[in-house]
Amino acid sequence: MRPKKAKKIVFNSAEDMPTMICSVGSQTHNLTGAWRNIRPEMDRTKCIKCGMCWKFCPEPAIEVVGEWPVVDYDYCKGCGICAEECPAKCIAMVEERR
Amino acid sequence: MTQEAKKDKKFTMTLPADELMACGHLACQGCGATLAMRYMLKAVGQKAILCIPACCWAVIDGPYPYSSMDVPIYHCAFETAASTATGVKAGLEMTGDTGTTVVAWAGDGGTFDIGIQALSGAAERNEDIIYVCYDNEAYMNTGIQRSSATPFGAWTTTTPVKHFKNRPKKDIVAIMAAHKIPYVATASVAYPEDFVRKMKKAKEIKGTRFFHVYAPCPTGWKSRPDDTIKLARMAVQIGYFPLIEIENGEKTTLNMMIKQRKPVDEYLRLQGRFRHLQPEQVAAIQAQIDTRWEHLLRGCTV
Amino acid sequence: MKKVIMGNHALSYGAMLSRAQVISAYPITPQTQVVELLSEMCADGTLNAQFIKVESEHSAMASCIGASAAGARAFTATSSQGLALMHEMLHWAGGGRHPIVMGEVNRSMAPGWSIWADQNDSLSQRDTGWMQFYCASNQEVLDTVIQAFKVAETLMLPAMVILDAFALSHTYEVVDVPDQALVDKFLPPFKPAIKLDPADPRAFGGLTGSEHYMELRYKLEKDMEKAPALIEETGREYEKLFGRRLGLIDPYRCEDADFVFVTSGTAGYTARVAVDELRASGVKAGNLRMKLFRPFPFQAVREVLAKVKKAAVVDRNCSYGAGGIFYQEVKSAVYGWPGMPPILGYVTGLGGRDITTDSFKEIAAHAAARDRADEEIVWIGVKK
Numbered sequence: 001m002r003p004k005k006a007k008k009i010v011f012n013s014a015e016d017m018p019t020m021i022c023s024v025g026s027q028t029h030n031l032t033g034a035w036r037n038i039r040p041e042m043d044r045t046k047c048i049k050c051g052m053c054w055k056f057c058p059e060p061a062i063e064v065v066g067e068w069p070v071v072d073y074d075y076c077k078g079c080g081i082c083a084e085e086c087p088a089k090c091i092a093m094v095e096e097r098r
Numbered sequence: 099m100t101q102e103a104k105k106d107k108k109f110t111m112t113l114p115a116d117e118l119m120a121c122g123h124l125a126c127q128g129c130g131a132t133l134a135m136r137y138m139l140k141a142v143g144q145k146a147i148l149c150i151p152a153c154c155w156a157v158i159d160g161p162y163p164y165s166s167m168d169v170p171i172y173h174c175a176f177e178t179a180a181s182t183a184t185g186v187k188a189g190l191e192m193t194g195d196t197g198t199t200v201v202a203w204a205g206d207g208g209t210f211d212i213g214i215q216a217l218s219g220a221a222e223r224n225e226d227i228i229y230v231c232y233d234n235e236a237y238m239n240t241g242i243q244r245s246s247a248t249p250f251g252a253w254t255t256t257t258p259v260k261h262f263k264n265r266p267k268k269d270i271v272a273i274m275a276a277h278k279i280p281y282v283a284t285a286s287v288a289y290p291e292d293f294v295r296k297m298k299k300a301k302e303i304k305g306t307r308f309f310h311v312y313a314p315c316p317t318g319w320k321s322r323p324d325d326t327i328k329l330a331r332m333a334v335q336i337g338y339f340p341l342i343e344i345e346n347g348e349k350t351t352l353n354m355m356i357k358q359r360k361p362v363d364e365y366l367r368l369q370g371r372f373r374h375l376q377p378e379q380v381a382a383i384q385a386q387i388d389t390r391w392e393h394l395l396r397g398c399t400v
Numbered sequence: 401m402k403k404v405i406m407g408n409h410a411l412s413y414g415a416m417l418s419r420a421q422v423i424s425a426y427p428i429t430p431q432t433q434v435v436e437l438l439s440e441m442c443a444d445g446t447l448n449a450q451f452i453k454v455e456s457e458h459s460a461m462a463s464c465i466g467a468s469a470a471g472a473r474a475f476t477a478t479s480s481q482g483l484a485l486m487h488e489m490l491h492w493a494g495g496g497r498h499p500i501v502m503g504e505v506n507r508s509m510a511p512g513w514s515i516w517a518d519q520n521d522s523l524s525q526r527d528t529g530w531m532q533f534y535c536a537s538n539q540e541v542l543d544t545v546i547q548a549f550k551v552a553e554t555l556m557l558p559a560m561v562i563l564d565a566f567a568l569s570h571t572y573e574v575v576d577v578p579d580q581a582l583v584d585k586f587l588p589p590f591k592p593a594i595k596l597d598p599a600d601p602r603a604f605g606g607l608t609g610s611e612h613y614m615e616l617r618y619k620l621e622k623d624m625e626k627a628p629a630l631i632e633e634t635g636r637e638y639e640k641l642f643g644r645r646l647g648l649i650d651p652y653r654c655e656d657a658d659f660v661f662v663t664s665g666t667a668g669y670t671a672r673v674a675v676d677e678l679r680a681s682g683v684k685a686g687n688l689r690m691k692l693f694r695p696f697p698f699q700a701v702r703e704v705l706a707k708v709k710k711a712a713v714v715d716r717n718c719s720y721g722a723g724g725i726f727y728q729e730v731k732s733a734v735y736g737w738p739g740m741p742p743i744l745g746y747v748t749g750l751g752g753r754d755i756t757t758d759s760f761k762e763i764a765a766h767a768a769a770r771d772r773a774d775e776e777i778v779w780i781g782v783k784k
Contacts, residue, residue: 009163014615017163019556019623020497020594021616023603027160030122051110055290056327058132059121067109075121079128079316080324093324145598149466162612165603170596172469173605174462175492181459185424185466185474186596188450192421192472198598216462219455 036078046090128323130313141297153205206247320370407568414545461489477503494529516752657686674760
């Protein structure tokens with residue numbers, strides 16, 4: 001897998017760049033969490049670990065940590081699909097305050 | 099179940115765990131096309147090469163010098179997904195790599211319109227590639243212009259409400275099936291297990307395999323980002339986008355029989371692009387769906 | 401081994417000896433026999449390659465690009481309208497740095513439909529990042545294909561090997577078809593440093609912002625500028641193995657000439673006959689045949705022209721509103737350099753009209769009376 005939270009790449013000269021126009025780094029440097037207006041908050045007391053939130057996340061910003069779904073807020077864009085699809089209704093979309 | 103009891107319960111994963119699509123990509127919130135890519139990669143795995151023409155995904159992957167994917171991509175010209183993929187496959191075989199799956203990954207504009215010549219040519223030759231069209235029913239990357247995949251009645255920036263699209267969506271599945279290629283399938287981001295099963299099946303088939311994937315676009319459809327899966331599910335359940343497989347252009351299988359199809363109204367109501375429609379136009383859309391559904395049932399096994 | 405073959409088959413043999421691995425092409429008169437012979441070679445195993453019989457030239461070039469990106473040596477051939485249809489993909493091959501070699505049979509552009517020779521098809525593609533070699537014999541066509549692969553793969557730039565419709569494409573000449581083992585010695589297998597490879601996943605040709613685009617194009621230009629020296633070097637290497645010298649230009653009796661024609665393609669050989677005849681009548685004429693058009697061999701051209709008193713550029717093409725295209729390039733090569741002769745421009749031979757020794761004598765007579773062009777473009781052989 002590509003490294004999470006990769007660094008931005010700076011080319012100081014044309015010589016640093018490969019001849020073929022190709023990628024040399026990971027787009028994970030781009031923390032898309034900054035796009036978010038609303039954030040998903042999970043209530044583990046209601047979570048049934050059904051996997052729907054993980055399955056339908058387009059980022060994918062939901063990881064499975066110790067058998068629980070965990071939102072990576074560095075990347076979650078706040079689309080709300082997870083909250084909409086959660087059958088146990090354990091995800092609330094709350095206003096982002098920065 | 100109590101919190102204590104749940105602690106030991108395993109998290110349910112109905113799809114392969116590997117993520118070959120990384121975070122940080124540039125898709126809009128709630129993008130269906132992104133989910134389609136995630137599922138396709140889960141099914142095909144890391145030994146794959148993608149050919150992506152101009153389409154939303156040309157941007158989503160990230161700009162030079164970055165990529166969000168753990169598989170190689172060739173960003174090709176708009177109308178060349180199928181022809182570039184053909185060359186890549188030939189190049190791989192001639193350099194001794196016979197195990198890599200080559201996937202052409204294009205939007206509806208690149209498939210139904212500008213790319214159909216190359217696609218038809220590749221299919222006629224039965225090139226050993228998987229071609230996936232993720233259909234968001236308009237030119238979304240350039241800002242929501244109509245394509246021949248735009249459905250009857252829809253608003254786009256080039257079919258304004260006073261002059262909405264008055265022709266039905268092109269039947270790309272029938273066109274591809276008419277090429278008698280080994281495998282044609284439809285898939286929806288609302289049914290990822292079905293999608294992954296079909297993609298894994300396709301991976302094992304030699305020859306041209308075509309996928310028509312239904313991928314809602316909140317930006318272009320003027321729908322809520324959180325309704326993406328709901329809309330995709332409704333499209334299947336009202337019979338607008340049936341999940342089917344066609345083998346060798348002959349045998350059609352309906353993967354999901356819908357006994358009680360719901361009316362199209364709510365599906366249309368959730369999308370701003372249909373807001374202008376009058377009841378008689380909604381009735382016309384319903385009639386089109388009914389006709390197509392009955393036609394499908396006559397020619398398939400369930 | 402010596403064979404009597406047509407120019408189109410010289411392209412096919414060139415691709416075969418170069419061990420092209422993927423060929424993707426669409427038939428068009430007068431290129432047709434190139435792909436016919438190659439498909440036979442692929443079918444009977446003479447050539448171990450995949451021949452993709454695409455549905456258009458656009459797809460032909462797209463497939464070559466895909467194959468090249470996957471690390472295979474790719475070849476195609478086309479002409480005229482087919483080349484024009486490829487135009488978008490020519491930029492893709494040049495900008496994407498894919499060392500594809502293409503045979504290009506010069507044929508004039510429609511309308512009206514014309515299958516006969518002129519250079520407007522290939523010269524319209526001069527800004528796409530492709531090297532362009534113009535040939536004057538079937539032997540040169542075959543030799544240039546092999547050399548073009550070597551130069552292209554060293555610089556990661558595509559190359560066109562160009563020959564005149566019918567005057568070469570369908571004309572049979574004796575050609576020495578080199579020994580495969582010797583060609584293998586000259587041209588090793590294609591091994592690009594970076595390619596489409598699941599073990600090293602990279603995205604090629606993605607969205608490129610203004611902070612990077614210009615450097616990538618600067619690199620392309622700098623590599624293009626390396627081509628003339630490299631072509632000279634590989635030409636000398638080729639000569640050692642095969643006894644035939646390849647190069648940027650082909651000067652004929654220029655050393656002591658007062659007046660030279662600047663020509664390209666088969667007209668360059670007609671010009672030699674005219675030069676001999678003019679010399680016999682007391683005019684110290686010479687001929688500078690251009691073999692390389694892109695990159696333009698500025699230095700080599702200047703070295704020849706510095707020693708002559710006057711030059712007439714004979715173009716079988718026209719950039720409407722600006723005249724002959726070689727003429728523009730030759731003028732820009734000498735502009736600002738001291739001691740350079742006047743350069744006059746002549747357009748002739750469009751749509752396959754014959755360029756004869758009389759055409760050259762008419763040009764010589766016209767040029768003799770002038771020290772500079774009194775009209776920018778002079779048409780020779782047109783019914784006025």
